[in-house]
Each structure stands twice: as C-alpha cells, then as structure tokens.
Amino acid sequence: MSSIVLCSLGNNNTNNNDTNNNNEEQDDGLPTALYRCRAPIASLDCMEEFTSGNEHTGAPTKEQLLQGYAQHTPVSAPNSALAPRQASITPGLRYRNLGKSGLRVSNVGLGTWVTFGGSGSPNSEQAEEVINLAYDSGINLFDLSEAYSGPRAEAELGRILQRQGWKRNSYIVTTKIYWNTKSDERGLSRKHVIESVKASLARLQLSYIDVVIIHKADPMCPMEEVVRAINHVISQGWAMYWGTARWTAAEVMEAYTNCRQFNCVTPICEQTEYHMFCRDKTELYMPELYNKIGVGLMTWSPLTMGLVSGKLEEGGVSLFSRSSIKNKYSSFSWTEDETQAANKESYSWIKERMQPEETRRQHEKLRDIAQLAEKLGCTVSQLAIAWCLKNESVQCLLLGAASVDQLYESIQSLQLVPKLNASTMSELERILDNKPARPPMVSTLALR
Known part of the structure; x- marks a missing residue:
C-alpha cells in the first residue's frame, strides 16, 4: 500500500x-x-553573506568611516544585534561563536596594548580615532589587560565608550587579570580575583565585563579556588564569561575538570600566540580542546609582536634591532619576570629570536614572503594577518594599532583571505618549512 x-x-x-x-x-x-x-533556516553566516552582497558593493574608505563617526551618524542603518549591521560594512568580516558559547564575536578584534599601553602609544584623541574606526568597521571586541595596558587603558576606553554612547549589546569588552601594576600582589587568589574585577569595572564605568581572562596559571593557588572565585564573579553579574590566556592544554583541562566537579561555569576561550613562527599550540592542541570541551581560540601577535614591520628595505623586510626589542619588553614589569626565567616556554621564542643565527634564518624567510606578498599586491603585514585568519580554528584574531592608518591597513587583510588558495598556501608552507607535527607515539613497553 x-x-x-x-x-x-x-x-x-x-x-x-x-x-x-x-x-x-x-x-x-x-x-x-x-x-x-x-x-530549513539558513545559517547566520549565510545570511550575513547575502546581506553583505546585497546592501554594499564594496568597503567604504577610511575617510568615509572617519566622517561617519565624526558626525555621530552611523555608516549604515543601525541594528541592536551585534553582527548584522556591521557585517555589511567590511567585506570579509564574519561573526562567530566564541568557543561553544552563544557569544558572537567578530573574527578580528582590537587589542589595546599598542593603542593604550607603553610610552609610544598615541594620545587620547588618536586612541579614540582608532577605537571609533574599529567599531565603525564592524569590530565588536576590545581586549584589555591590567598588566600591559594598565589602569590607564581601562579608564581611557571607559571614557570613550561613555562619550560615544554606543549600545552596550553592540560591543564586547574583555580584560585580563593576574598582575597588578600598582602593587606587588599578583596571582589568582579569591581576594585578588574579586578585587581586580571590581577595580576594572570601576575604571571601565561598566556594569559588567563580557569576558574575564585569566592571564596566567597560578602554580601557588589551588585550581578549585580559582574556578570558585571566577564562578562567584559571574554569579554576581560582574562578568558574563571567563577564559584563559597562555595556559597549557593540560592546565585548561584541569580547570574544566574542576568546574565540572564543583558545578562552576566552564571557560569558553583560550588566548594564545599565533603567527608564522609560532604554530604548535594553535594548530595541534587547541582544535582538540575545542572538540572535547568547547574551549574556543582567540589569538594574538599576528605580526610577531611587532618584529615584522612590513616595510621593505633593499628587497627585504626590516626587523627591529635586538636592543629595541629588549627596551620594548623591559618597559613592562610583568614581562621582565617572564623573560628572566629561562625555563618559561611561553617567551622562549623571544630569546631565540634575539640570537643572530635565528634572526638571519627568519630574515631569509621574510624576504621570500615579501616577494610572494608583492605578487599578491599586498604588504607583508597584511599577508601575515590573512594567513592567521585562514586557519578556521581561529575564532577571533586580535589586531593592534597605534594609528588609524595602521588599523585601516590591517582591516584590508580580510579581503586577502579568499585569495590564499591551495597553491599559495603550499608556497607559504614551503617557505616557512615549520609545519607542526605531533611526536610519534612511544609504547610504554618499549621504554622498559
């Protein structure tokens, strides 16, 4: 029938x-x-692509963006949601869930180390121009830290947000805690975590922080105390989510296990360094953490922490001198402690890069990368950013900018990502010759 x-x-x-x-x-x-x-309902990414293609035929120029926020008028029709209004402004800008949470972030965010931190940072007016350009370009995530940016950065960003009057649900603020610039107290004790979050809220003039990032694992503090303190911060409404930065995969897994054991909120992201010369953790271990426990990936330093200038000199790429690198990092007390410890793997690449032989090898690779960038019609910096964005595991890439011109140039890297086809990526892999691979499994019986 x-x-x-x-x-x-x-x-x-x-x-x-x-x-x-x-x-x-x-x-x-x-x-x-x-x-x-x-x-069936179309995916949000698909809808964004349709919106981007129908409403705008091209990206607005830097002058149009600057004129838009100077007159306090939006570049396009406003929308209370995080993604739809801004996704149509910059081609290539996408919004993804951070980890396996419901928080949607732009695939590029603004890191404020260069904007607010250090002696070479721009003045308040220039910093506000950078923040406004980032927002009007569709970037909805601003990353801070009490360590390298300091209280001044949070206070400056808080004043800018209050002055602009943007809707609170249209931007995301993340800040990192561990160090304290005004005292010797540091770590992840319950006292320090709660006091740091309250102080950040006061400086930012916000009722809550979107994501609180733990800037370093504390070997002197029990993991149970850490996760219970963060859970208290979230339950009080001072923060919505929490994540980690520069933690090993084992430390992230330990935090997740303690959260499950004590019924606490689990972390949603890990901030890690990622660029052409630092790939192991991002490409080998973070995708596994995402698939197993839902921890997403937010990366920083796509330009090798300023060591790649993208400036061509005599057919090559200029690098900062070793003395300038040393002076730059010594301006922050927390990096002094890290670089002085020889057994710290997190900053081992800094010491290695200061060696003449390592600098020479990287200079040769950068010369070949510069030639490839010239064929693609872009700068070395843009190619480095696009290469990082090509990795689908990267849900948000933090960019730094000391000026409007620098940020605008970096944002244009989004349009370069589709041009990195299989042949171009293969050529880059040949030049870099550092594709990470897991070490072979060794049987315990063979070790006996």
Whole structure:
C-alpha cells in the first residue's frame, strides 16, 4: 500500500493540499499520509553573506568611516544585534561563536596594548580615532589587560565608550587579570580575583565585563579556588564569561575538570600566540580542546609582536634591532619576570629570536614572503594577518594599532583571505618549512 507524503511550507498551500488529498483518496481509494514540516533556516553566516552582497558593493574608505563617526551618524542603518549591521560594512568580516558559547564575536578584534599601553602609544584623541574606526568597521571586541595596558587603558576606553554612547549589546569588552601594576600582589587568589574585577569595572564605568581572562596559571593557588572565585564573579553579574590566556592544554583541562566537579561555569576561550613562527599550540592542541570541551581560540601577535614591520628595505623586510626589542619588553614589569626565567616556554621564542643565527634564518624567510606578498599586491603585514585568519580554528584574531592608518591597513587583510588558495598556501608552507607535527607515539613497553 503506497502513501503520498506532502510537505507544507505555508498555511496558504495547506487547503490546496488537503483538497488534492481528498480527490486522490476518492479516485484511487488509497489512504494519504500528510506530513507538515518547516523549511530549513539558513545559517547566520549565510545570511550575513547575502546581506553583505546585497546592501554594499564594496568597503567604504577610511575617510568615509572617519566622517561617519565624526558626525555621530552611523555608516549604515543601525541594528541592536551585534553582527548584522556591521557585517555589511567590511567585506570579509564574519561573526562567530566564541568557543561553544552563544557569544558572537567578530573574527578580528582590537587589542589595546599598542593603542593604550607603553610610552609610544598615541594620545587620547588618536586612541579614540582608532577605537571609533574599529567599531565603525564592524569590530565588536576590545581586549584589555591590567598588566600591559594598565589602569590607564581601562579608564581611557571607559571614557570613550561613555562619550560615544554606543549600545552596550553592540560591543564586547574583555580584560585580563593576574598582575597588578600598582602593587606587588599578583596571582589568582579569591581576594585578588574579586578585587581586580571590581577595580576594572570601576575604571571601565561598566556594569559588567563580557569576558574575564585569566592571564596566567597560578602554580601557588589551588585550581578549585580559582574556578570558585571566577564562578562567584559571574554569579554576581560582574562578568558574563571567563577564559584563559597562555595556559597549557593540560592546565585548561584541569580547570574544566574542576568546574565540572564543583558545578562552576566552564571557560569558553583560550588566548594564545599565533603567527608564522609560532604554530604548535594553535594548530595541534587547541582544535582538540575545542572538540572535547568547547574551549574556543582567540589569538594574538599576528605580526610577531611587532618584529615584522612590513616595510621593505633593499628587497627585504626590516626587523627591529635586538636592543629595541629588549627596551620594548623591559618597559613592562610583568614581562621582565617572564623573560628572566629561562625555563618559561611561553617567551622562549623571544630569546631565540634575539640570537643572530635565528634572526638571519627568519630574515631569509621574510624576504621570500615579501616577494610572494608583492605578487599578491599586498604588504607583508597584511599577508601575515590573512594567513592567521585562514586557519578556521581561529575564532577571533586580535589586531593592534597605534594609528588609524595602521588599523585601516590591517582591516584590508580580510579581503586577502579568499585569495590564499591551495597553491599559495603550499608556497607559504614551503617557505616557512615549520609545519607542526605531533611526536610519534612511544609504547610504554618499549621504554622498559
């Protein structure tokens, strides 16, 4: 006995389908089964692509963006949601869930180390121009830290946000805690965590922080105390989510296990360094953490922490001198402690890069990368950013900018990502010759 299966996509067709069914049952004498189902809903990414293609034929220029926020008028029609208004402004800008949470962030964020931290940072007016350009370009995430940016950065960003009057649900603020620039106290004790979050809220003039990042694992503090303190911060409404920065995969897994054991909120992201000369953790271990426990990936230093200038000199790429690197890092007390410890793997690449032999090898690779960038019609910096964005595991890439011109140039890297096809990526892999690979498994029986 056969049956006819009909799928109704609307109420207007229902009566017609019912009439046809009755006629068929009368004619053939066969029972008819009618199943009504809904049409599949298009994904948000797909909708953003349609919106981007229909509403705008190209990206606005830097002058148009600056004129838009100077007149306090939006570049396009405002929308209370995080993504739809801004995704149509900059081609290539996408919004993704951070980890397996519901928080949607732009695939590029603004890191404020260069904007607010250090002696070479721009003044308040220039910093506000950078923040406004980032927001009007579609970037909705601003990353801070009490360590390298300091209280001044949080206070400056808080004043800018209050002055602009943007809707609170249109931007995301993340800040990192561990060090304290005004005292010797540091670590992840319950006292320090709660006091740091409260102080950040006061400086930012916000009622809550979107994501609190733990800037370093504390070997002197029990993990149970850390996760319980963060859970208290979230339960009080001072923060919505929390994540980690520069933690090993084992430390992230330990935090997740303690959260499950004590019924606490689990972390949603890990901030890690990622660029052409630092790939192991990002490409080998972070995708595994995402698939197992839902920890997403937010990366920083796409330009090798300023060591790649993108400036061509005599056919090569200029690098900062070793003395300038040393002076730059010594301006922050927390990096002094890290670089002085020889067994710290997190900053081992800094010491290695200061060695003449390592600098020479990287200079040769950068010369070849510069030639490839010239063929693609972009700068070395843009190629480095696009290469990082090509990794699908990277949900948000933090960019630094000391000026509007620098940020605008970095944002244009989004349009370069589709041009990095298989042949181009293969050429880059040949030049870099550092694709990470897991060490071979060794049987415990063979070690006996």
